[in-house]
Amino acid sequence: MTVTEHDIVVIGGGPAGLAAAIAAKKSGVNDVLILERGGELGGILNQCIHNGFGLHTFGEELTGSEYAARFIAEAEELGIPYKLDTMALDITPERVVTAVNRTDGVMTIKAGAVILAMGCRERPRGALNIAGFRPAGIFSAGTAQRLVNIEGYMPGKEVVILGSGDIGLIMARRMTLEGARVKLVAELMPYSGGLKRNIVQCLDDFDIPLLLSHTVVDIEGKERVTAVVVAEVDENRRPIPGTEQRISCDTLLLSCGLLPENELSQSAGVELSPVTGGAVVNESLETSVGGVFACGNVLHVHDLVDYVSEEAALAGENAARYVRGERCEGGEPISLRAGNGVRYTVPSFIAPERAGDKLTVRFRVADVYKNAFVCVYCGDECVQRRKKRVLAPGEMEQVVLTDRLFAENPGLSEITIKIETA
Amino acid sequence: MIYDTIIIGAGVVGCAAARFLSAYLADVLVLEREEDVCAGTSKANSAIIHSGYDAPNGSLKARYNVLGNAMTEKLSRELDFPFERRGSLTVCTDPSRVSVLEELRMRGEKNGVPGLRILDRDEALRLEPNLADGVVAALFAPTAGIVCPFKMTIAFAENACENGAEFRLNTRVTGLYREDGLWRVQTDRGEYTSKTVVNAAGVYADVLNNLVSERKLRITPRRGDYILLDRAVGGYVRHTVFPLPTKLGKGVLVTPTVHGNTIVGPTAVDIEDRESTATTADGINTVLERSSLSIKNLPVRSVITSFAGLRAHEDGGDFVIGEPDDAPGFFNCAGIESPGLSAAPAIGEEVARRIAEKLNLKADPDFKPERRDILDPSKLSTEERNILIKKNPAYGAIVCRCEGVTEGEILEAIRRPLGARSLDAVKRRVRAGMGRCQGGFCSPKVMELISRECGIPLDEVTKCGGASRITVGRTKEG
Structure with missing residues (x-):
């Protein structure tokens, strides 16, 4: 068995892994290796042939594959080595990575630092407890996207979509453009889980109805889907008897949430947040296991890839500092608390000494708010209060904490981020 | 071509019969309507090998369950399918019903089940730390086990195939009659002829029986909904944990699988449609609720799928095995509900032996009893x-x-x-x-x-x- 050593091993060659590796290399660490389970770099972006990527990063609208191509080109220019079709099987707390592929077989890699960038998976039908038969024709939206955009095959012709996550919305338009009839999108919650722009561009522009507070309660068809039964739900998300409508279709696409894929992180003993399903990290995006960093959708599910790249670059820089021994000692960390209306924050802890002059804290809200305030509290004192016209769970929010805040509040133990409606 | 035997149905019983028949010099044909073996009830059940205490004394269920349980370990080695003798706990949550455990223990001993013991709460907790707070005592059955029903059925089928049994998949039996001392089996792909027939047609076994015998059977599909939990929460239970049995069955159990998942189920709902393996919202909710009576804080958020299977419940409540007196050469394996998976090896062996006697079949000197699973x-x-x-x-x-x-x-x-x-x-x-x-x-x-x-x-x-x-x-x- 081959045993190699590398300064930094990046698990995953999607947008997060690429940006992290590039930033690490630019920070002066030469020995960075990317392990990618797919047949090419770029990850799930390769099947995202729609536009809307890169507005923040490049100031222009790119397709997902174009966005990936820019990062791949940069990684190639920097000469960052990568292994494709390579599956990481295990990571120990001592950062020994076991991986396998066709040519190297099972290999062991000792890493100075590990950057977790494995992305996420879609919540499958089984996890949704939808009753009915289990025929062909039920796809998670991303699987359908792969079949259409990469393989060139149609998953079906008459489609119902459950869940208004972004991939579901994108696939509503994509399937329509390919000649399928998308009958409706049902969303369990009273609001969409996707971006506003996707609702407009992918549903409204094609007259596809979005039924909020609706779900699928039954699936018909023993071999292939023949119909689904859609019903309205009450405020407790329970179907309301008598509201059922049977929609004939041959396909049910599911876009009901993304789950950070952290089985590997768990093998290393990384502590996970029950809210995000991703690692609990500090200001350096370092997990509870020293020298193991996390970024992108494996850390928490993002709405825009631009933010993934930004976050991943920070992870790459910090991993570089870690292996070069350039990190200053952090004192007692400040806990970051998700207060009213805030589901979680990334990071969860901040060592002010390492936070730099500006630290971006990302979070999601728990409900839809109009004309509400995003507030930052140090103890009882509100130190930041910013009005937002709309806040929605489908969109990631952020606040920026400055070094001045930490300097003005020495000995701070907790910072709370919360939403205030008046 | 005249086959010695045509087996109708490639579920676990049909495939077990095929495997044991393939040890003789016999021409064996297996007909299966689905595209694969193990595609009906055999693929949707609790994946356990019962110890055998539950079935009434003297019943065929009791007999073949205990025999099948004893055969499974050797078969799992010969045929390379996963089987683990984990033991089962039948838990009692009602102090006034602890005597039922004693009744079950005595019934089990009469059935020939070894090692049954009644445990108090503390002893039970030592075996199974996540038992619900209400559990006061339990019946421990050390011979109970868990198995992969797919791999077990496929192992029987592959070994039968290697020893010369023929399989016709995607072939639905449409008619059956006796002519000139031979059986004619009509299918949607032509007619086949044989000296004997094994009826292993699952929820349709009564239909086949009633075509050829006046000893009418009536099978009711009894649907059971299940949920399956992620391997990430594997180990939450170590044994198969049953509640006290009721008239409708052995209740909602919680069991580890040989692959590290956890299965929870089944419900028991009698239905008419023999094809209706659809789960229901009620069924899934019932499974979730009932499981909490025996196991506490089951991590039900880790469900990865749910499914439903149909047990072939015959009116008589017991397995129906062997030839009706008015249909010589027609061997029923009917009414195979729980503990059907556990009993399948014994039923298969028994039916093969009776057919061999009837047809004077000789042992195949080239029979290969061993088969290897796909390399992992x-x-x-x-x-x-x-x-x-x-x-x-x-x-x-x-x-x-x-x-x-x-x-x-x-x-x-x-x-x-x-x-x-x-x-x-x-x-x-x-x-x-x-x-x-x-x-x-x-x-x-x-x-x-x-x-x-x-x-x-x-x-x-x-x-x-x-x-x-x-x-x-x-x-x-x-």
């Missing part, structure tokens, strides 16, 4: 695995990330005799698509491998045969 590289040492990958790089390519299944395993599943032709058939053999993402990532790749290996266009690859095509054509074909 994760069970090899790293050195062995690397030698394998060097020889065949497909074993270095992980296709199903959740279950760690390699391309090499999937190719073997497709290339074997009775090989997989659908996503579900691959899943049952090597577990690709069985994990937490439920095939979201690997299904396009598995489809491609099936398409390539079987020489069929990708859009003709199915989930489970018949009309279950995954895709409906190329893009932009209208």
Whole structure:
């Protein structure tokens, strides 16, 4: 068995892994290796042939594959080595990575630092407890996207979509453009889980109805889907008897949430947040296991890839500092608390000494708010209060904490981020 | 061609019968309406080998359960399917009903079940720390076990096949009659003739029986809903944990599987439609609620799928095994509800023996009792695995990330005799698509491998045969 050593091993060659590796290399660490389970770099972006990527990063609208191509080109220019079709099987707390592929077989890699960038998976039908038969024709939206955009095959012709996550919305338009009839999108919650722009561009522009507070309660068809039964739900998300409508279709696409894929992180003993399903990290995006960093959708599910790249670059820089021994000692960390209306924050802890002059804290809200305030509290004192016209769970929010805040509040133990409606 | 035996139904009982018959010099044909073996009740059950205390004394259920349980360990070695004797706990949550445990223990002893013991709460907790707070005592049955029903059935089928039994899949029996001392089996793919017939037709076994015998049977499909939990919460229970049995069955159990998942179920609802394996919201809720009576804080958020199976409940309440007096040569294996999986080896062996006696079959001197399962590289040492990958790089390519299944395993599943032709058939053999993402990532790749290996266009690859095509054509074909 081959045993190699590398300064930094990046698990995953999607947008997060690429940006992290590039930033690490630019920070002066030469020995960075990317392990990618797919047949090419770029990850799930390769099947995202729609536009809307890169507005923040490049100031222009790119397709997902174009966005990936820019990062791949940069990684190639920097000469960052990568292994494709390579599956990481295990990571120990001592950062020994076991991986396998066709040519190297099972290999062991000792890493100075590990950057977790494995992305996420879609919540499958089984996890949704939808009753009915289990025929062909039920796809998670991303699987359908792969079949259409990469393989060139149609998953079906008459489609119902459950869940208004972004991939579901994108696939509503994509399937329509390919000649399928998308009958409706049902969303369990009273609001969409996707971006506003996707609702407009992918549903409204094609007259596809979005039924909020609706779900699928039954699936018909023993071999292939023949119909689904859609019903309205009450405020407790329970179907309301008598509201059922049977929609004939041959396909049910599911876009009901993304789950950070952290089985590997768990093998290393990384502590996970029950809210995000991703690692609990500090200001350096370092997990509870020293020298193991996390970024992108494996850390928490993002709405825009631009933010993934930004976050991943920070992870790459910090991993570089870690292996070069350039990190200053952090004192007692400040806990970051998700207060009213805030589901979680990334990071969860901040060592002010390492936070730099500006630290971006990302979070999601728990409900839809109009004309509400995003507030930052140090103890009882509100130190930041910013009005937002709309806040929605489908969109990631952020606040920026400055070094001045930490300097003005020495000995701070907790910072709370919360939403205030008046 | 006149077959010695035609077996109708390639579930676990039909395949077990085929395997034991293939030990004789006999021409055996197995007919199965689905595209794969193990595609009916055998694929949707609790995946356990009961100890045998529950069935009434003197019943066929009791007899074949205890016999089958005793046979399973040796068979699992011969045929290389996973079986673990974990033991079961039947828990009592009502102090006034502890005596029922004693009744079960005595019944079990009469049935010939070894090692039954009644445990107080503390003793039970030592075996199973997550028992519900209300549990006051339990019946421990050390011989109970867990098994992979897919691998067990497929092992029987493959071994039968290797020893000369023929299988016709996608072949539905449409009629059956006796003529000139022979049986004529009509199917949607032509007529077959045999000296004897084994009726292993599951929920349709009464229909077949009633075509040829006046000893009428009536089978009611009894639907059971189940949920399956992620391997990530494996180990939450170590034994099969039952509540006290009721008239409708053994209740909602919680059990580990040989693959590290946790199964919870089943419900028991009598229905009319013999095809209705649809789960219901009520059923899933019932499973979730009832499980909490025996196991506390079960991590039900880790559910990865739910399914339903149909038990073939016969009015008499017992298995119906053997020839009706008015249909010589027609061997029933009917009413095979729980403990059918546990009893299947014994039923198969018994029916094979009776047919051999009737037809004066001789033992096949070339019979190979052993069969090896598909090679699982994760069970090899790293050195062995690397030698394998060097020889065949497909074993270095992980296709199903959740279950760690390699391309090499999937190719073997497709290339074997009775090989997989659908996503579900691959899943049952090597577990690709069985994990937490439920095939979201690997299904396009598995489809491609099936398409390539079987020489069929990708859009003709199915989930489970018949009309279950995954895709409906190329893009932009209208």
